[in-house]
Every structure is written in structure tokens, then in C-alpha cells.
Amino acid sequence: MTMNREFHINIRRHFTRVLLVIASLILLSQVLGSNPPSLQRSRNVPVSEVHKERIARRIAADYGLGPFQPSLEMKENADFLLTPAILVQESLSDGIITTYPTE
């Protein structure tokens, strides 16, 4: 009998907690809603010309730079043909500090 009462009290306490959490979530979703205040504010702020240009440049880069990469790789490979000559040339001179060429 005592155990049953304790069980009911526990259920009631947990039930209240669950209700509180649900209420908080509903309230939060209402506050944020589908139009978050911060975003709404940013929509009204005019985007500066400098910022627009930056966005446009980034779009152009994302769209246009891809085809250059295979040629840049080929440049590295072709320029690498000179690397042995340059490194050996360094080995033949005591006036040059040994470094590495950039392909």
C-alpha cells in the first residue's frame, strides 16, 4: 500500500517535470518561431557594396577556378623536370646554400 502511494507520488512529480519541459519547448519555439529575430533584423540591414562584391567574387571563384587545378598539377609535374638539375647544380657550388626549388 505504502509502495503504491510512493509510486503515485513519483509519477506525479515526473509528470509535472515533463509538462514543464514541454511548456518551455513550446514557449521557446514561439519566441524563435520561423522568423528568428536576429535573421529578420539582418534582412532589413542593407548589404554593403563591398560585401556584395566579395560574395560575387567568391561565387565566381567557386564556379570558375576548378578547370585551372589540373593544369596547376601539370605545371608541378612538368616543372619537376628541372628539379634534379637545380639540386645537382647546388651540389656543385660552395657559394649557394642548399634549398629546394618550387615546382
Next chain:
Amino acid sequence: MKSKSACVSHIILNVMSVGCLIITMALNSNASSKIEPTGTNISGAIQLDAIIELNRYSPDSLRQDYTIVFARYWVARSYYSVAVVWAEPQSTDMFFAASTGLSVSSNEHSFNICHQTKTKSNEAHKKPLGERGVFRHKFGSYPIDNIRFAEREYLAERIHATDLLGLEDANQADGEPQDISIPTCEGGDERDVAQLKIQTDGERIDSMKLFNSDKRLLKDISYEYENIKGKNCLRKLTAILPERPLMVGFKGEGVKVTLEGKEYRYRELLATHHVGGRTCIVEYETVQLGDKKVTFPVKVTVHNRKNGLILRCVQMMNFKQVELDADGAEEAAIQFGTFDADYCKYHDLREKYWKKLPNEIEEKDVEDIVQLKVRFKKALGEADKNTGEKLKQLNALIELNLIVGHESELEHHYRNYLSTLNDSKLTQMVLVGGYGVIETAMFRKRQSEAEKLLVLWVNAVLEIKDVELILFFAKSQLAKNRLWTTANLLKSFSNKTNCSADAQFEAESLRCNALGELYKLVHTNDIARKGLIAEIQANWVASISKDNLETMLADSMNQARRFFIELSEQTESQKALKEQLEEIEKMIITIKQRDRSI
């Protein structure tokens, strides 16, 4: 009186100049003898051979292309020449901006490009070479004469011993890295390095960072030495090259972007060169040249710093001193790189009888082919041939025997080709180049020869101990639609007794994938859309074992499932492979149902 005072002032000026010169020379010699690493003054030129390995990966790193360039160099302090003698594989897989027959020479006055057949780039570029300017090449193109800018860029970043005259003794500087400013001009040429940060122990540089005038890091170099009889001998150089900005340019009106009704147009944009950064490792060895010991670079490996993949590598060997001036070195390079009359004749015959059967060859050409074979075989036997030259002769012999259909000789030279690659430790080319010959035979519609070569190739590959290399190659081949040849290779591979259960399962799963894809190609009208290579492979399997394909696939599927069960621990990737097997099974059922309904 006037003339007397003028004479005295003239003498004083001369004495001062000579004094300055002596002091500068003393300082220079002090710097050069004091700080390492520098080279050893050698008169004349050094001849050496190089094997350059180049890798190209797809963005997902699943597909790899691999090319080897064989070159000979003649190098002196103020000039050098290079000749490309050969490149592998001789198939559609080869990628390189320069091909066999190219020679490049650089001296104090000019940078010269010479190619026997591709004469468009042949030119003597006068020095100073000028700037590279905006990079305008796309889709893998890169005109070979552009490599002259690589030399100019190196010279602009070169560090002289005299640049380090301000370097304090390590003890005085408390072992802290020291900053050195570099004059921005050298003999009228602009220098890209403005600042150095150097860590030394007084006698040798341990690390050195190079910065440009915008304080952007150009290179971060560290050095490792071996102390031999009190002398610091350079053994390893590690250069880290960070990503660097590079201006690229579009042809025509450039890229147009419309944003909120406004149009923005870009003809030039800043791209990133060396995406992921580069780690370049140079290994050095000391070589005895006459009475002098010289430390030479013997191996260079360049990795992508971000993902660790090897991008390129060069091995340098056969160093010897030769008495050649700049003109002599250039002449030697042109002669070495140029195809001789026999090779030109062979090349013409190869073009003439492409996709022709042996009985279609004119009688006089049969005689020529016999003579050429004799001469190539004789040249192959000459002792002084390097690996590139040998492979060049062997390729010619393989092709000539393929033209005339001399199968036993073809097999003999193909075996020799594979063992030459293996002996030179070019294991990956046994896979790539060995396959390339088979594909050439298939392109020539010589299936009987291709089948025999396939058996020899699979046997040679089974000798390779690097299991991961073979599996990676197989995946890359499947991505290129080389299905039937890869299925054959994997069949033998998964039966290898000394393979781990993981490798056996992966190999058999990949084989299932290959056979499943072939099944789809053979049973649908999808072949032409998949490209020429897929078409060749599908036609090959269709002509010999179309009826058996389903049985082979079922056997492979059962085998793969058995290997899966035998795995001690199943990884996520292995589970994913297992799921692919189920997909293949579903695909076969769908095709069968469709065929029945038709």
C-alpha cells in the same frame, strides 16, 4: 699638375677597390667554409640518369594515374641540359606535358627547348627570362616551354652564402633563431625572398624559413646531417611548401556573376597553388668523383602535406664527371633525346599497320620489320643502356612482333619488359605498363595475343608482394572500366595462399563488382555509352565466355561470402562491400526478369 693629382686619386681609388675586393672575397670564403649546407666546387659537368615517377589522383583518391619519365642530365655550375629518353606507360594512362624526344638546355644567355616532332615549342628564350605572369592554362594543358619560369622562380628564391654574412655565431646568439634581411635585388634581377629565419649551431644550418616582402612564408626547410670525420655531411632536406596564392586568368570576357540585378565580371581571380601544401624530402649521398667527395641528391619525394599521398618522386643515379661545355651538353641532350632513323621507320610502320592483320602487311615492309627487329635486339644487348633506353627498345620490339603476329617473340619481349621494370624496382609500372601493352593489343583487335599477354601479366603481378598496391590498382582499374582484365587478375590473386583473409575478401568482392558490371554491359545496350575501353572489355568477355559469365559471377559471389564469414572481425568497409554483393545479386535478378518478359 691636374693630371698628376688625377693620377694619384686614380691610384687611391684602385687600391681601395682592390682592398674591398680582397675583404669581400675573404668574407665570402669564410662564409662558405663556415656554414653548411653548401656544395663542392667542381669544374666541368656531371652526367646522371633520373627516373621520375608522377602520380595523379581523382578528387576522391579512388582513381590513380601513374607515369614514369626517364631522363638524362648534364649539369655544371652555370649550365645544364636534360633529355627525356622515354616515358611509361605507352598507353592512354600516360600523362605528362613533355614526351619522348624533348631536350631542354639552360646556359647563362638562354633557355632552349627542342623537340624532334612537336616543334611548336622549339625556341631559344633569351635571358633574363621574365615573369610567368597570370596563369591562363586550363583542363590539364601546360605548354612545355613554360618550365623556363620554374628556373627563374628558383633563382629569385635562391640563397647565397654571402646572404648569411650577418649571421652571428650560435653561441653569441644564445641558440635562438636569427633573422636575416635579404637584399631585394641581385644583379638587376628581383628576388622573392626578403627575410630569413635561421636556426644554426654555428657551423651548420638546422632549419631555415624563407619569407617574402609581405612576410608570407615561402618555404620552411630543415636539414639532417651525418658527422663524418668532423665534417657535417648533408643527408636529408625536408622542405615544407605552404599553399600559395596564384593569379589565374580567363580568356574572353571572363566569369560573369549577377547579384541582385547587378553584374560583376572577373577576368582574373586568385587561385590556390599547392592545394594541401607540399612536403618535399631530398635524400643525399656522398659520391667519389676523382679526388673529390661530392654530396649529391639521390632521391626526391613530394607528398601532399594534407593527405600524405605521394605526388611525385625522382631517383638520381649513375653520376659521372664529363668534359662538356654548355654547347657540348646541349648537343649531347639533343642527340640522346632524338629518335634515330630506325626508330622513325618503326614509328611510321606502327602508324601504317594500326588495326591491320599480319596478312595485310606489304612484303617490303615485312622485310623492313625483320631488319628493324635485328637492329633493336642488337641495341638492347649493348651494355651501357639505362632502364629508359632498354624499355624504349623493348616497346619497339613488342609492337613490331604484334604487327607481324610473331607470338613467341612477342611473349619473350613482353616477359623481358616486365622483368626489366621489376629489376629496376618499378613495381607499380609492372601493373600499369604491363596492362597497357594488353590494352594496346586489344585496340589493335589482336585478341589472341592479348589473351596470352594477360596470362603472363597476371603471373608477373602475383610475384608482387605489396598486397595493398595490387588492391588499390584493381580499384583504380575498375573505376576506369577495365573490367575483364581486372576480374582475371583478382581471380588469381584471391586464390593466393599467402594472402590474408581481409585481402582475399576484398579481392573477391572487387571481382564480383567487375563481373557484375560486365554482366550488366553484356546484357544491356549500355556498352557504347560507357566508352571505348568498357566496349573493348565487354566485347572480349562476350566473345569467349558470355554464357559462362553468370556461372563465374555466382562462383565469385559464393567465394566472397565464404571469405566474409571467415573474417575474424568484420570492419565497416567490409560490411559495405558485403552490401554491394547483395546489390549485384538484385541487379542480376532484375535483368533476368526483364529478359524473360521480353
